[in-house]
Amino acid sequence: MNDTIIKMQDVEKIYPTKKGPLVAVQDVNFAINKEDFVSLVGPSGCGKSTIIRILGGILDQTRGTVTYFDREFSSGVKGDILSKIGFVFQSHNLLPWLSIKKNLSLPLEIFKLSGAKWEKRIDELLEMVGLTAYKNAYPAELSSGMQQRIGVIRALVHDPEILLMDEPFGSLDSITRELLNFELLSIWQKTRKTILFITHNVEESILLSSRVFVMATNPGRIIEAIDIDLPRPRTQSISNDPRYLEYEATITGLIDQFRGVDAVEEV
Amino acid sequence: MKKKDFSRLNFLAPVLVFIVIFISWETIVNVFHIPRQVLPSPVNIFKSLFDNFIPLLSSHFLITLRTILTGFVIAVPTGILLGAVLSQYKILEKAISPYVIILVTTPLIVLVPLFMLWLGFGTNVRILAVIAQAIPVIMLNSITGFNSVEKTKLELMESLGATKWQTFVKVTFPNALSHVFTGITLGGVFSTISVISAEIVGGKTGLGNRIIYFSGFIETELAFACILLVILIGVTLATSIGVVRDTVIKWKN
Ligand SMILES: Nc1ncnc2c1ncn2[C@@H]1O[C@H](COP(=O)(O)OP(=O)(O)OP(=O)(O)O)[C@@H](O)[C@H]1O
Ligand SMILES: [Mg+2]
Numbered sequence: 001m002n003d004t005i006i007k008m009q010d011v012e013k014i015y016p017t018k019k020g021p022l023v024a025v026q027d028v029n030f031a032i033n034k035e036d037f038v039s040l041v042g043p044s045g046c047g048k049s050t051i052i053r054i055l056g057g058i059l060d061q062t063r064g065t066v067t068y069f070d071r072e073f074s075s076g077v078k079g080d081i082l083s084k085i086g087f088v089f090q091s092h093n094l095l096p097w098l099s100i101k102k103n104l105s106l107p108l109e110i111f112k113l114s115g116a117k118w119e120k121r122i123d124e125l126l127e128m129v130g131l132t133a134y135k136n137a138y139p140a141e142l143s144s145g146m147q148q149r150i151g152v153i154r155a156l157v158h159d160p161e162i163l164l165m166d167e168p169f170g171s172l173d174s175i176t177r178e179l180l181n182f183e184l185l186s187i188w189q190k191t192r193k194t195i196l197f198i199t200h201n202v203e204e205s206i207l208l209s210s211r212v213f214v215m216a217t218n219p220g221r222i223i224e225a226i227d228i229d230l231p232r233p234r235t236q237s238i239s240n241d242p243r244y245l246e247y248e249a250t251i252t253g254l255i256d257q258f259r260g261v262d263a264v265e266e267v
Numbered sequence: 268m269k270k271k272d273f274s275r276l277n278f279l280a281p282v283l284v285f286i287v288i289f290i291s292w293e294t295i296v297n298v299f300h301i302p303r304q305v306l307p308s309p310v311n312i313f314k315s316l317f318d319n320f321i322p323l324l325s326s327h328f329l330i331t332l333r334t335i336l337t338g339f340v341i342a343v344p345t346g347i348l349l350g351a352v353l354s355q356y357k358i359l360e361k362a363i364s365p366y367v368i369i370l371v372t373t374p375l376i377v378l379v380p381l382f383m384l385w386l387g388f389g390t391n392v393r394i395l396a397v398i399a400q401a402i403p404v405i406m407l408n409s410i411t412g413f414n415s416v417e418k419t420k421l422e423l424m425e426s427l428g429a430t431k432w433q434t435f436v437k438v439t440f441p442n443a444l445s446h447v448f449t450g451i452t453l454g455g456v457f458s459t460i461s462v463i464s465a466e467i468v469g470g471k472t473g474l475g476n477r478i479i480y481f482s483g484f485i486e487t488e489l490a491f492a493c494i495l496l497v498i499l500i501g502v503t504l505a506t507s508i509g510v511v512r513d514t515v516i517k518w519k520n
Contacts, residue, residue: 056426082428093419097441097518106437110427140519 005194006032006055006162011064013050024050025220028064030213034161037188037195039205039212040222041251043259047220048198052166055196056087068162083111086155086193088165092147094139100126100150101135107158118157125153129183145176152184156191163195170199178236181208185234202255206247207234214251216258224254307488316492323489324477328496331462331474334390335500338397339458343451346402350409350447355435360410371403375461379468388470393462400461401454408453412446413439448512455504463497 011028014021025047032038040048053059055066060076067073068081086107094103104122108114126132129149131142139147148169155163168184169177185208188195199205205212206228214224228247230238238244289309295301296308303311316324353360379396386392416439424434466475474493481489 053422057428058422058425078428080428082426085426087423087426089419089423091419093423095420095423095438095441096520097444097516107427110424110429110433138518 003034004031005034005069006196007065007067008051008055009065009067011051011054011061011066013047013054013059014062023219027221030222030225032194032196032211034194035192037197037208037210039197039199039209040215041199041202041205041212041255042215042220043217043255044200045220046215046217048200048215049166050220052164052196052198056085056164057082058087083158084160085162085164086158086160088152088155088163088168090167090170092139092144092151094147094150094154096139099136099138100131100142103139103150104154104157107154111158113158121159122157125156128187129153145172145180148172148176148180149183152180152187156187156193161194163193165195165197167198167200177204182235184208189233202248202251203239205251206230206244207238212247212251214254216255223258226251304485304487307491311488312491312495315488316495319489319492324474324492324496327472327474327477327493330390330472331466331497332500334393334462334473335397335458335504338394338462339401339455339504341394342398342401342405342454342458345398346405346450346454347409347447349402350406350450351413351435351440353406354410354413354439355431364407367403367407370399371407375400376464376468379465382465383469390472393465393470393473396461396465397458400457404457405447405450405454408450409443409447412443412450415446416442444516445512448508448516452505452508452512455508456501459497459501459504 008028008030012026013024015024016022028051040051042048050059054061055077057077065072065074066077068077068084071081073081094100095106098106101122104125105118108118108122123132123135126135129152131146131149134142134146134150139150142150148171152165152168155165169180172180181204184195184197187193197205197208209228212226212228213222214226215221216223226247230241230243230247292309296306307315320328353363375396378399379392382392382395386395420438420442421434424438429437462473463475463478466473467479470476474497477493478490478497481487481493
């Protein structure tokens with residue numbers, strides 16, 4: 001039995017711009033298996049967000065197909081399949097006019113999930129990230145780390161099988177970022193979601209993932225898929241593992257090789 | 268605690284300014300012996316207001332108030348609704364906006380005589396004046412609000428597969444509220460101004476009419492008393508809108 005649950009085949013996205021059509025990504029092909037934790041790494045502008053937005057039903061691809069489970073979408077992902085997906089944005093993207101509780105019930109309302117079971121789930125998730133006390137607060141009353149935690153659990157509230165995360169911790173300071181990375185790992189271990197995680201931080205991708213997709217620009221495409229064979233649960237000490245350093249060298253090498261000579265190093 | 272101190276200061280500051288103006292005005296009028304027909308003293312204005320409110324002014328005050336409120340109550344929902352519709356259909360917005368701006372920038376005073384030519388001197392003309400003046404500001408501000416939604420918030424709704432209506436209710440509308448309230452506040456100010464203008468141009472009732480009427484008889488104190496009542500209406504309207512806004516918009520961005 002095949003347990004592939006996300007698949008992209010020959011996907012291409014062309015943006016119409018003032019200077020003419022811009023091919024953002026081309027010939028994107030990959031398959032993600034159930035309970036995989038896949039990271040998508042690559043330089044800025046290589047089309048990471050484009051790919052994840054197509055997967056999340058935000059953008060329609062120009063060509064190619066997206067398949068979730070056994071359902072194929074050739075012109076944009078839509079419909080009830082979206083209730084099986086949780087999307088985490090780069091900025092927390094909470095609605096400032098809704099309390100934390102109301103923000104968390106938004107997906108439930110849209111997906112028409114009501115009842116005590118779901119109410120309880122909101123409480124459990126709040127407890128999991130230690131923010132029960134903020135249930136009735138407004139987003140502006142939370143620190144940016146707390147806001148991002150809420151952003152993550154909002155994507156989990158309707159109990160989706162798949163989590164799509166577009167540089168979810170990119171805007172946070174490195175300490176909070178590390179903390180949230182480990183929180184995410186423990187969530188993944190507990191709930192066994194299938195995760196696609198975007199980052200342009202190579203170390204982050206190795207720490208978290210079971211597989212890393214490396215992308216290159218011009219045109220945006222996936223150049224390599226690397227299995228990360230490191231023991232779990234992973235802790236900070238993983239970076240001493242010789243295989244970790246090997247993976248890091250390989251991935252960084254790939255990115256540099258395809259980046260060209262005149263590119264400037266990015267943090 | 269701190270917050271409370273501030274709100275007390277917010278309240279005290281304008282009161283203090285009022286007292287300063289009141290005392291200087293009173294002093295200047297008395298020291299320079301300015302004749303009361305030219306510039307009455309504030310004490311006399313208030314006295315005249317209290318003495319004459321019931322017999323001479325109250326009926327006109329109520330007429331003006333009713334006209335403003337009627338026009339305002341019609342203009343607010345209409346302006347918001349028009350703004351909502353136009354913001355969702357860009358072509359409509361493009362087609363109509365230039366004319367709305369013309370309507371906003373044309374001084375109402377030039378239109379009122381025309382309205383009166385067609386509709387007579389009754390209160391309906393004045394209500395029409397309020398509506399013509401208030402709807403466009405409310406509408407334009409609402410459009411700005413409805414168009415100012417962050418793209419990522421709309422993307423959130425798309426990722427949830429929300430309908431256009433759900434997106435409007437959950438995101439576009441609440442996001443627009445602070446702009447909408449700016450429009451409503453301006454609409455309130457414009458309503459007051461346009462009713463008074465219309466009353467000055469024609470008819471025999473209302474505070475605007477009384478200002479002209481009393482000035483004609485050199486009853487300057489009474490004319491000032493009427494102006495004071497107009498100010499009272501304007502300030503009360505603006506304050507009430509502010510209170511409603513602060514109860515509706517409880518969040519910070
Ligand atoms: N709405 C759009 N209209 C036109 N061009 C776009 C649009 N969105 C993205 N692009 C272009 O498509 C390319 C890929 O953009 P994308 O946002 O997917 O990159 P990214 O890998 O997510 O970059 P980053 O790491 O900076 O977030 C870029 O060249 C970008 O300029
Ligand atoms: Mg991006």
